[in-house]
Amino acid sequence: MKTAAIDRILERYRGDSSALIAILQDVQEEFHYIPEEVAIRITEELDVPLSRVYSLTTFFKAFSLTPRARYPINVCLGTACHVKGAPRILEKLERDLGIKTGQTTPDRTFGLEAVRCVGCCGLAPVVTVGEDLYGQVEPAQLSRILKKYKEAGSKS
Amino acid sequence: MPKLTLDDLRKIQEKSRRMTMLREGAGKAKITVHMGTCGIAAGARDIMVAFLDEIEKKDAKDVIITTSGCAGLCSREPMATVELAGQAPVKYVDLTPEKARTIFTDHVLKGKIVMEYALALGSERTF
């Protein structure tokens, strides 16, 4: 399955030597991380050293070398969110999930990240869970939000 | 051959002129159809449809049509008010779709008040 997906992605950029970053972005989107065997396959296909993939994937924040959670939680720490109490929201989530920022829960349901400005400053403080965005979040609301995803996660 | 020419651009713009004007809230004439419960019961919707149809047929791009509540004279519904920019509004009563079409052609487009359908020249200016 991985081979088919990576073939499809490589096909999109055939012959474009500047497309390494774009290919990695598509891989990240597909697998939610950059699997080692995929990285090796790309370097063979584009004829670039593996060290280059490593340097790009560790430089840019969009990439991850380990699998990310099913519901990545991003707490916005933009300036507007910061002054409206985002750090306290992050701490509450760390306590509720029992993990530190940058970690993933053992069941891989939730991952917790602090991010820099998602561009919704009008709604500060902002938290995103997967594709969903929550604005004007109060710490007290968080457990209700988490519950929704826990239930959705256990159903499927 | 280019796909699109300046003339094509102009045509696209012309086609949408009424839409643009409405969103900017501009227009040289405004028709208000009174749509209280009594108005609707007396057939105000048909009057509205007739006006809209006229706008389309006559390609009158700068005419705004809107609704308002009961005008307080329920026995003379359906009613509509026509306001040309810079002029006093005129109230029309006991309308039928045919009367509405005449009002549209004579008053809205040509500026000639249709005295036989008019109730009064009022001072209730709305724009």
Added chain:
Amino acid sequence: MKTYRSYCMVCAGTACVSNRSFHIKEALEREIEKQGLQDEIAVVTTGCNGFCAVGPLVVVHPEGIFYQQLREEDIPYVVEEHFLKGRPVKRLMYSPPGEQTPIPKMNDIGFFKQQRLIALRNRGLIDPERIDEYIARDGYFGLAKALKMKPREIIQEIKDSGLRGRGGAGFLTGLKWELTRKAKSNGGKFVLCNADEGDPGAFMDRSIVEADPHSVIEGLIIGAYAIGANQGYIYIRNEYPLALKRLIIALEQARNYGLLGKDILGSGFDFDIKIVRGAGAFVCGEETALMASVEGRLGEPRPRPPFPTEHGIWSKPTNNNNVETWANVPSIIRRGAQWYSQIGTETSKGTKVFSLVGKINNTGLVEVPMGITLREIIYDIGGGIPHEKAFKAVQTGGPSGGCIPAELLDLPVDYESLSEAGSMMGSGGMVVLDEDTCMVDIARYFLSFTQDESCGKCTPCREGTKMMLHLLKKITEGKGTEEDLETLEQLAHEVKETSLCGLGKTAPNPVLTTLRYFRDEYEAHIKEKRCPAHVCRQLNTYRIDPDACTACGLCRKECPEDAISGGKKQPHLIDQQKCVKCGICFDVCKFEAVCID
């Protein structure tokens, strides 16, 4: 086009979408159909309206009625009352803070009244996913005019308009175009649009692309023609999915109409645009780093000169402007340099888009003429500070800018005045801070940002910001000394002078401005071991007010150190020996019984 009598413009900017505006749209369509009005009233989705604070929102034309904070259950009533019976619904209109009388019309609301829209001229008035609506509002007519002019004349027009780069530094756009035009190339030139908006607290570019993507595309085509480029790039943050989607649609539509591609509008000029998605590195907002990233390389800056106007993407002359700059171009060409240069001040022409956020009532996006005062933006447009708190400062220019204090509220907003105050225009983030904000904490916040985003290539930025952050942490934890303050200040100047790129050169600005205007707060932290705004927790003492405590036991349960004692119906008590000042008790208390001394 069908003849409607009314249009409902539903805001579908990111903020309103997250407040369920698509559900509002569906409800509107459903109810309109139920009332049989579908041939009379059209529902349109638009880009960001700007007034994000009161979303989700709908504007009804031709009357211009502004509905705010809508819920799906409000919609049947609105459709019946307003659309059918012509009675706009007062309770869903906006009332200014502390006032009872609602303001029905959008243009009468203070937030909108003082704005002057050029870059955002189509916001809320068109569906960004329909090119015909853009054309209806004079879209691509600037391009048509430009293609009949000589490139030299276009550049002169842009120079005469006085337009300066809206990305922050304020370089004259026309001059940059001229440099790129004159640069020699053995194989093509490029135009580039920097949409890698990374400043925390800013979302101007996202909103422009979401609300009016064609304005950016039209600007790029005009620029490319003037400069002599046949290929353009738009480098956009991957974290902006909605903007990205609308941009892809817009490019496709422009191509279908032949506004991109070969022989544009019969001029013989060929041009196309490619999208490059950013991969999440703040430093890529720096143009040389951005260009490296376009080529698929690591996004690290390089020393300038040579400047990109001579040596850019693939070593070819490249003209880079940001989203807002490009979006201004079509109007300038269409209406002329003279029209544009009448707006603004002597040195800063035209308008500027700001994202007005933080401790302010009317958060959102505003476009104002240059030269307007901070006071007018914050009080007349922004509606002042919530909860009757005192205004402390406004932070402009993101991590590269600084904090401007209350005594400078009457400062006119232009490139020079903001620089003189120690801050900068930046890309347009404007974060309002009130009395509950600690200025040392703000400086620490920005340093932690720049330190994290420093690419590590040059030593002053890599090590300097790290050391500065260390000192700031020390001070916020109450361990700072007076000597630390001196070192901090000295380091700030060194990093500013010796860093390689704009990131490092401007990183000390938040520290320098807070030291300049709020030195007393630093001193309180150091000498009195006190945080005047009670933000730095290590300097707080938490105490429970026995009169307010209901003995609910929540804080006792949540305290990680078991530092709180107390039983049923007994006011609780914090053991100061055990307390680690985590502030959890303060956060969880529902009765405001936990106080900070």
